[in-house]
Amino acid sequence: MTDESIETTPVFPVARNAWHWGRGFLDVERYGLVYVWLLLIIAFSLFVPSFFRFRTFEIILGSQATQIVVTLGVVVALIGGEFDLSVANVVAVAGTAVVTLNTDYDWPVVWAILAVLAAAVAFGALNAFVTVRLGVSSIITTLGSGTLLMGLLNGWAGSAPRGGVDATFVALTSYEIFGAPLAIYVTFGIGVIFYYILELTPVGRGFVFAGQNAEVARLAGIRVARLRAGSLVASATLSAVAGILLVGITGASVPAVASGYLLPAFAGAFLGSTVIQPGRFNVVGVFVAIYFLVTGVTGLQLLGYTGWVNDVFYGASLVVAVVLTQLVARSRRDQLSAS
Amino acid sequence: MTTSDDELQSSSAPEAALALRNASMAFAGVRVLDNVSLTLAPGEIRALVGKNGSGKSTLIKILSGYHRPLPGAALSVGGHVHRFPVTPERLRALGLSFVHQDLGLIPDATVLDNVLVGRFSGGKLAPVRWRREKERVLSILARFELDLPLDRPVRLLSPVERAFVAIARSFVDAESHSGVLVLDEPTAFLPQDEVARLFGAIRAIASAGQAILYVSHRLDEVLGLAESVTVLRDGRTVHEGPTAGLIEDDLVRAILGEDAKTFYPSLAPAAVDIVFEVEGLTGQGLRDVSLSLHRGEILGVTGLAGAGWEELPYLIAGAAAAAGGRLRVAGQDLAATSLSPDKTRRFGIALLPADRQRASGAQELTLRENVSLPVLSRYFRFGLMDGSGERDAVTKLLRAFGVRPPKPDAPLRTLSGGNQQKALLGKWIQTAPKILVLHEPTQGVDVGSKQDIFRKIDDIAATGVGIVMASAESEDLARLCHRVVVLHRGQIGGVLEANELSEDAINNLSFSRPS
Numbered sequence: 001m002t003d004e005s006i007e008t009t010p011v012f013p014v015a016r017n018a019w020h021w022g023r024g025f026l027d028v029e030r031y032g033l034v035y036v037w038l039l040l041i042i043a044f045s046l047f048v049p050s051f052f053r054f055r056t057f058e059i060i061l062g063s064q065a066t067q068i069v070v071t072l073g074v075v076v077a078l079i080g081g082e083f084d085l086s087v088a089n090v091v092a093v094a095g096t097a098v099v100t101l102n103t104d105y106d107w108p109v110v111w112a113i114l115a116v117l118a119a120a121v122a123f124g125a126l127n128a129f130v131t132v133r134l135g136v137s138s139i140i141t142t143l144g145s146g147t148l149l150m151g152l153l154n155g156w157a158g159s160a161p162r163g164g165v166d167a168t169f170v171a172l173t174s175y176e177i178f179g180a181p182l183a184i185y186v187t188f189g190i191g192v193i194f195y196y197i198l199e200l201t202p203v204g205r206g207f208v209f210a211g212q213n214a215e216v217a218r219l220a221g222i223r224v225a226r227l228r229a230g231s232l233v234a235s236a237t238l239s240a241v242a243g244i245l246l247v248g249i250t251g252a253s254v255p256a257v258a259s260g261y262l263l264p265a266f267a268g269a270f271l272g273s274t275v276i277q278p279g280r281f282n283v284v285g286v287f288v289a290i291y292f293l294v295t296g297v298t299g300l301q302l303l304g305y306t307g308w309v310n311d312v313f314y315g316a317s318l319v320v321a322v323v324l325t326q327l328v329a330r331s332r333r334d335q336l337s338a339s
Numbered sequence: 340m341t342t343s344d345d346e347l348q349s350s351s352a353p354e355a356a357l358a359l360r361n362a363s364m365a366f367a368g369v370r371v372l373d374n375v376s377l378t379l380a381p382g383e384i385r386a387l388v389g390k391n392g393s394g395k396s397t398l399i400k401i402l403s404g405y406h407r408p409l410p411g412a413a414l415s416v417g418g419h420v421h422r423f424p425v426t427p428e429r430l431r432a433l434g435l436s437f438v439h440q441d442l443g444l445i446p447d448a449t450v451l452d453n454v455l456v457g458r459f460s461g462g463k464l465a466p467v468r469w470r471r472e473k474e475r476v477l478s479i480l481a482r483f484e485l486d487l488p489l490d491r492p493v494r495l496l497s498p499v500e501r502a503f504v505a506i507a508r509s510f511v512d513a514e515s516h517s518g519v520l521v522l523d524e525p526t527a528f529l530p531q532d533e534v535a536r537l538f539g540a541i542r543a544i545a546s547a548g549q550a551i552l553y554v555s556h557r558l559d560e561v562l563g564l565a566e567s568v569t570v571l572r573d574g575r576t577v578h579e580g581p582t583a584g585l586i587e588d589d590l591v592r593a594i595l596g597e598d599a600k601t602f603y604p605s606l607a608p609a610a611v612d613i614v615f616e617v618e619g620l621t622g623q624g625l626r627d628v629s630l631s632l633h634r635g636e637i638l639g640v641t642g643l644a645g646a647g648w649e650e651l652p653y654l655i656a657g658a659a660a661a662a663g664g665r666l667r668v669a670g671q672d673l674a675a676t677s678l679s680p681d682k683t684r685r686f687g688i689a690l691l692p693a694d695r696q697r698a699s700g701a702q703e704l705t706l707r708e709n710v711s712l713p714v715l716s717r718y719f720r721f722g723l724m725d726g727s728g729e730r731d732a733v734t735k736l737l738r739a740f741g742v743r744p745p746k747p748d749a750p751l752r753t754l755s756g757g758n759q760q761k762a763l764l765g766k767w768i769q770t771a772p773k774i775l776v777l778h779e780p781t782q783g784v785d786v787g788s789k790q791d792i793f794r795k796i797d798d799i800a801a802t803g804v805g806i807v808m809a810s811a812e813s814e815d816l817a818r819l820c821h822r823v824v825v826l827h828r829g830q831i832g833g834v835l836e837a838n839e840l841s842e843d844a845i846n847n848l849s850f851s852r853p854s
Contacts, residue, residue, distance in 0.1 A: 200724045201724065202715035202719050202724070205708075205711075205712075205715050206712070209701065209708060212701050212703060213697075213700075215698050216699060216709075216712070217712070218680055219656075219680050219698060220680070220684075221685075221713065222681070222712075
């Protein structure tokens with residue numbers, strides 16, 4: 001039960017609107033992580049000598065293409081209620097496949113990319129079939145399929161790093177505009193597309209709803225099974241795109257490195273769910289979360305900490321962020337339930 | 340106004356099971372409870388009634404330790420006086436136990452575990468004596484004449500059985516202390532024949548010395564079970580006294596502050612043309628059910644528990660799988676086996692399920708998200724969702740359906756059952772359906788909201804929408820429907836036309852065999 005709350009607002013209507021708009025940005029629950037990020041930047045700028053440089057910011061901004069795209073894939077699946085644990089394997093396989101097709105089989109790089117994307121769609125469809133049709137939990141399905149895929153790749157192309165991919169492709173992907181590689185602009189483009197689909201179209205809204213309460217969505221006529229399947233195809237495809245971008249940026253495929261994208265993807269997804277739309281996985285949150293994490297790690301690395309610092313920072317950020325969100329949500333719930 | 344401990348002790352009956360004095364509560368400057376006092380004698384069965392906003396929920400929350408009343412209030416349980424604030428644990432230890440509307444069961448745990456969680460006899464680390472514990476629970480269940488499999492996970496039980504588990508758990512507490520048992524809408528999901536069994540057990544517990552405080556919207560139950568009643572309105576006690584000699588209209592008048600004659604809307608006559616027909620519908624326990632619906636007609640569907648009337652709405656709307664039969668609507672002849680929710684929606688059939696927690700509403704999402712769900716494409720213009728247009732339309736809809744507060748961004752769960760149901764009814768009516776299928780439309784809904792919902796149902800029937808209303812509330816069906824179909828063991832037991840309709844006729848037909 002709720003009471004109609006008595007709001008205290010300034011007298012003049014104009015002032016009242018401005019007040020609400022301004023107050024909007026002070027909403028700690030919605031934008032807390034953004035503020036922490038800004039504080040982090042300020043702190044590093046003051047205390048870390050080499051931090052406050054244009055080049056540092058350029059690097060931070062431009063270096064996360066692969067990670068962000070993988071995280072977006074994970075988030076799309078999470079919104080629909082599925083855990084896709086095969087994303088990192090798809091990154092590795094997609095990259096290696098492109099390189100192998102291009103160098104060993106002399107396929108033009110464009111054909112290699114298209115073929116790999118098609119294969120990713122098929123792989124996602126396989127995951128979807130087992131999860132949605134056969135009813136196996138997505139965690140188990142994707143864990144199994146990802147491992148299987150990785151095994152097949154090792155059998156086909158070996159697990160060694162491979163270079164020599166089409167030089168034009170690499171040059172194009174790494175081409176710097178305003179100091180950031182083209183790859184990151186592609187990433188922003190993908191982010192905008194998914195933001196649009198999820199927030200600004202009926203299909204996306206229905207999908208988000210279905211992720212929260214599948215039965216209510218189904219009874220409202222939404223094709224829940226179809227959307228769930230689609231989300232798994234999307235996460236596989238996005239992971240393949242991420243793998244292709246990685247090859248473009250680095251000029252090589254290193255399968256072993258790809259596995260390092262999995263945990264940060266989930267960390268970014270969950271951390272991102274504490275901001276912009278607290279309690280829900282969302283696209284903008286992914287960007288905020290990943291950039292926050294990278295800023296932290298970069299600053300710490302400039303201070304001289306390496307390697308282990310990544311894990312500590314990722315882990316600690318996630319725990320602190322989730323705890324803060326819980327505390328704020330709890331105080332909000334207590335206010336609301338006063339009746 | 341402060342009450343001293345001595346005053347409290349002397350002014351209450353020598354062994355009052357419960358005495359609450361001068362409880363007041365205010366939120367954001369608004370008084371929701373104003374100097375309410377409540378005294379229960381041991382073995383008394385008292386009903387507490389009042390519409391949404393009357394202060395009833397606040398009072399219960401004070402008793403359960405969730406809220407702290409304004410200074411001046413005092414509480415005594417079994418003669419022991421307590422100052423506020425009191426913790427819920429302390430209240431339980433003193434003998435004040437609760438069964439809330441949401442039951443509070445663990446879905447994946449067994450019946451036995453749910454009943455005894457936290458109350459296993461023996462020390463914390465002592466091994467559980469399973470045989471003894473099983474016997475303990477079985478003896479409680481025997482009081483209900485209930486046969487529940489102790490090893491079955493609660494999520495596999497029907498709503499009826501789940502309610503019994505929650506109540507059995509509360510009686511575990513009641514056994515070990517004699518005190519007060521507060522039941523908050525325990526029959527909201529129980530069909531008629533189960534309710535009688537519950538009442539038998541409640542009476543047995545009361546005669547053993549427990550005081551019972553029974554909160555309910557069902558006034559017939561209140562009069563049938565309770566020996567005394569307290570009516571709250573606008574935070575004050577407006578009536579308190581024995582139930583003997585009272586009729587429902589008296590209670591409705593006290594609750595609403597207006598005459599009960601206006602409670603049920605007057606029926607507009609239905610048209611002659613048929614808008615919807617099922618033939619030979621089979622599945623989910625139904626066998627060869629055929630019926631037709633006229634334009635503007637309100638058709639009631641009922642029967643005993645398990646008769647199949649609860650599954651019928653979902654079969655018609657394509658939400659549950661049918662095994663056979665045909666459906667004729669909007670000029671189409673469809674196989675019942677080919678139906679799905681999106682298909683029936685296209686032909687103008689809208690379904691409002693009974694279960695607001697799982698099937699009709701997403702509790703954690705906002706009113707706006709819940710209400711706009713079936714019509715999202717309406718706000719999709721020039722390739723973009725029109726957020727403010729959507730919000731305005733939703734606010735207008737909430738106001739039109741009397742949802743309070745009409746705030747689109749409030750999560751659904753923050754509203755009372757009655758307001759939630761009004762919003763969800765609006766959600767479907769805005770899709771301009773040709774046939775509206777309702778399953779228990781006023782379940783868990785307060786008297787005031789019930790009135791609003793009935794008016795709305797009648798209004799849209801008058802515009803030509805055909806309505807199928809599946810409900811166990813025979814009195815509502817008798818007063819609201821043009822015709823009532825009674826199912827018996829999966830088949831049609833009989834049909835009552837307007838001139839034959841009455842609560843008794845429906846009940847009789849439900850129990851008798853088909854001719």
